[in-house]
Ligand code: SF4
């Protein structure tokens with residue numbers, strides 16, 4: 001067993017993964033934990049935190065490794081990670097994302113940016129930045145970004161044995177998903193080599209982003225009386241853009257018959273309708289556009305449309321105007 005390259009005052013090497021549901025962060029943490037603890041003989045722990053278990057909701061996964069003679073007496077979230085993994089570029093504006101990252105932290109980001117561009121985007125004071133276009137790899141290999149990011153974690157950690165991770169990728173996919181093993185191993189191998197890494201000294205460009213525990217906003221002094229909804233939900237605040245994993249539906253308006261099948265299939269009410277004259281000149285409800293703010297890219301609408309009016313496209317190839325307009329007239 002290789003000695004851990006660095007540990008905190010309690011003897012742990014700690015990893016925090018920041019993601020949203022659908023990218024496989026929970027599984028990546030499980031595979032990493034099993035590879036280190038069962039496969040390599042470290043002591044440690046792995047757990048995740050998430051709300052409702054669905055695509056688009058925030059997910060954090062935590063992994064700790066320590067020497068076999070160190071007791072694991074801590075079960076709180078990782079606040080000052082040695083490796084911080086960010087699963088989607090669209091999360092980079094999330095408040096507190098970089099919380100606790102310092103000079104000993106390697107920040108791994110799923111992005112096509114260079115480490116210099118990424119450092120400026122996240123305003124990192126110092127530390128290592130690793131960038132990897134995991135989405136591109138995942139689309140090409142028909143897998144998910146998690147195994148590509150595991151490849152970058154293994155390669156940059158200096159101690160996590162890639163063979164141990166591969167073994168637990170195979171074990172976790174098992175017989176049920178045996179057909180996914182080969183593409184995921186290939187995705188992992190590509191993640192091991194297709195990244196760029198750069199270390200940044202504290203050059204005074206950006207301030208530190210220390211871990212800060214947000215205090216409890218509501219207590220016995222200011223708790224509203226029961227049954228009162230003081231902050232009603234509003235779909236305007238619900239932006240699911242971040243949860244699209246590389247694919248997006250495109251509405252080709254000229255082919256649409258406004259049959260409504262997509263509307264009853266979509267779990268997030270993304271389709272907007274207007275009352276106007278339809279193709280036969282009769283007043284009717286006509287499908288106007290997709291509101292991409294609410295679309296999480298599940299592509300159920302594409303499957304259901306019988307008229308090929310909805311097609312799936314790699315989102316980075318889709319014209320920004322189509323995303324703004326919510327449709328295209330081109331076939
Ligand atoms: S299912 Fe297809 S044809 Fe029907 S309304 Fe939706 S996009 Fe139009």
Ligand code: SF4
Pocket residue numbers: 248249265266267268269270271290294295296297298299300301302
């Ligand atoms: S992909 Fe289609 S069904 Fe899924 S959320 Fe987006 S619009 Fe709705």
